[in-house]
Amino acid sequence: MKRGRAKNSPFAICYLLFAILAVASRLSLFSAALLAGGRSRRMGRDKRLLVVDWKGEPVPLWKRQLNVLRELAPLELLVSGSADLEYPPDVRVVPDRIENGGPLAGILSCLEVAQPKLLLVLAVDLPNMNSSYLRSLVQVSAPGCGAVPAIEQGLEPVAAVYPVEAATVALTCLQEGQRSVQSFARRLEQSGFVSIRRVAPGEMELFRNWNLPEDLANEP
Numbered sequence: 001m002k003r004g005r006a007k008n009s010p011f012a013i014c015y016l017l018f019a020i021l022a023v024a025s026r027l028s029l030f031s032a033a034l035l036a037g038g039r040s041r042r043m044g045r046d047k048r049l050l051v052v053d054w055k056g057e058p059v060p061l062w063k064r065q066l067n068v069l070r071e072l073a074p075l076e077l078l079v080s081g082s083a084d085l086e087y088p089p090d091v092r093v094v095p096d097r098i099e100n101g102g103p104l105a106g107i108l109s110c111l112e113v114a115q116p117k118l119l120l121v122l123a124v125d126l127p128n129m130n131s132s133y134l135r136s137l138v139q140v141s142a143p144g145c146g147a148v149p150a151i152e153q154g155l156e157p158v159a160a161v162y163p164v165e166a167a168t169v170a171l172t173c174l175q176e177g178q179r180s181v182q183s184f185a186r187r188l189e190q191s192g193f194v195s196i197r198r199v200a201p202g203e204m205e206l207f208r209n210w211n212l213p214e215d216l217a218n219e220p
Contacts, residue, residue: 030118030138032074033094033110034065035103035158036081047125048085065124066091071131072138075116080106102179103158104170111167117143119166123158125209133206137161137197146194148185149207156199156207157185166193 036048048062059067062085069077076092080103083093094113096105103123111119118141120134137147138161146161158181166188173184188194199207 029116030074030120030141030161031076031078031110031114031116032069032072032120032122033078033080033107033114034062034069034124035106035121036062036065036079036124050127052127061127062087062124064127065122065129068129068131068134069120069122072120072135074120076114078110078113080110080121098174101174102181104174104179104181104184107162107181107184108167108170108174111162111164111170114164117164118146118161119164120161121158123209126159126207128206128208129159130206133203134159140195140197145192146188147197148189148194149199150196151199151204151207155182155185155196157181159207160185160194162188163193169193 048060050061051058052061052064053059054064054067062079066077066079066088077090079087079091079093080096081093082095087093092113094106094109097109097112098105101108107119107121110121118138120138122129122134137149137159141147141161141163144163144165146163146166148160149156166184169187169191170184173179173187178184185194189196
């Protein structure tokens with residue numbers, strides 16, 4: 001009786017690994033955008049220029065956040081905001097197409113210019129966020145469906161992954177006068193454009209943000 005090729009033959013294993021790596025490669029194609037267009041009114045000074053530690057070196061907050069994004073090797077690096085700082089040459093600055101639209105306007109503009117099908121966004125005022133967590137969001141995303149973290153009933157939509165199709169929803173929100181990024185993300189959830197990823201207790205510190213001077217004083 002003739003036997004067929006064993007299912008665990010080197011050929012089969014190599015083929016399986018090739019297929020897995022090919023899928024992983026397709027899913028890893030994404031743009032990354034730093035949301036840095038806020039006016040820092042509540043902080044009283046430019047949050048982008050607050051000095052933080054990056055691997056033992058004091059750097060402005062905007063540079064730390066770009067370094068975090070760069071560790072993920074995105075297809076392109078975007079900055080939502082104005083070109084008033086000396087950003088690196090590998091960064092593309094994307095101004096808001098809709099004025100006074102808050103972070104949602106920045107997300108919209110970056111979605112409209114993103115080359116791949118997915119856009120990872122990170123707010124400049126999340127100084128504890130790391131590349132490992134952001135990588136986990138990209139890993140559970142796919143073209144047409146991103147990932148938004150959630151702590152209890154609240155979403156964390158400024159450290160999230162969005163499909164480029166979300167641009168239409170963002171534009172509709174802004175045209176309706178709705179600037180809330182939370183509401184935008186909820187609409188995407190209802191439309192199946194994002195999945196919700198529950199934040200584990202040990203991950204909550206990643207989402208501590210700097211909005212007020214007191215936030216700096218309370219840093220450990």
